[in-house]
Amino acid sequence: MEKGEIINRVYLILESGGNNCNIFAIEGKETVLVDCGIPEVYENLIKNMESFGLPFPSFILITHCHFDHALAGYLFEKNGSKIVAHEKTAEALEKEIYKIWPENVSAVKKTKVEIKFKEDKVIEIGGIKINLLHTPGHTAGSSSFLIEIEGKKCLFTGDLILEDGKIGWKGSIDFNIEELEKV
Template sequence: MDTQHGTQILPHLYRVAWWDLAGKDVVNCDVFAVDCGESVVLIDSGRGGPSYPLMKANLARWGLWDRVELCLLTHLHWDHAGGVSQLRADGVSIWGGRGAAAFSQHERAREYFGGEVPALDRVLEDGEAFACSGVRFEMLDTPGHTSTCVSYFAGIDSVRCAFTGDLVMPNGTIGYSGSFDFDAQKLLGSLRRVAQREFDAVLTGHMLRTTQPSGFWMQDGKSHVLRTLQAGLEGKWNIAGQGRQ
């Protein structure tokens, strides 16, 4: 079900933020909310700033905000992690991979974020599994788009979901390939690794620029990973990208 407040993808899975949530010139990522029952888990924080209160309002409209306890970051790009400080101020714990934890030591990290680099409350190891109110998640290191990228796998309403951040873009295309820590060979390796997993749906970091759903969300997600891998093997990198994604 789609509304101006987001998309209910499954009975317990929602999209609560998207590309132009705060206007066409305010680039944001897609933020997904998993209703685990006693608690709600967010996949990425979004860019924060003017998008943050709108995302909170969307969560509240779906009856989710008061139970948000955890945010799982897919990577440290500003459109995915810019809202970390606002979420933490609201009592939400921030988790991510070891690459994200090490990112603050990079000489260009503070320059990229224009100051403070988003910090983690817990560092997850590659392949680590954990449960939130009975919903099992597993994290896989999937670097390439950035050195900080990870993907999360979870079974939600009997659908095997893969949350891949910017590893995969709509219709199996390559995401921004111009970050200072982009690595083409690592990206190809990550795509191969994800393609070896069993999952039904792929939930990417940028589905569409509106509230309307994308048909491939829940349909044969692996085919889109394989298409992205083929695009990479053919050298179809996206070095123009969108701003500083």
């Protein structure tokens, strides 16, 4: 996948690589990021958003707690973004931080989650409806986010399913294949 606008108003802000997942931005009246990567790419993310004319994100949706998706959350939170995550992901981000990066716990900082959800629900941010879906398996709190923009549906799955349709990384502390197959 290449950096840029994938469908109207949905951007791939940073391609996966090194210690980072793909990071997407949704352009509404406010900017929403889906996942936020590691602190080392924070500046780059801001720069890339600016190059697409996107203001600093008001909200960050976190698909799951792994470092390559969530570690920079505290930086965004410090600078005014509100973090949205499933309550089990929130537990990892706020308390059980070893779940974020078991091999490198000393690099992990706590991130406060402003909006937590338990059941699937729809929220509206900046005029865009976002379906928050709990899709556990890859981790206990793994979530997917479904949006519809100008008649096109877009589903963000984190590491649940890879681009080739295969199941994502299975090494997580709380990976659960039975949960995943129910999704």
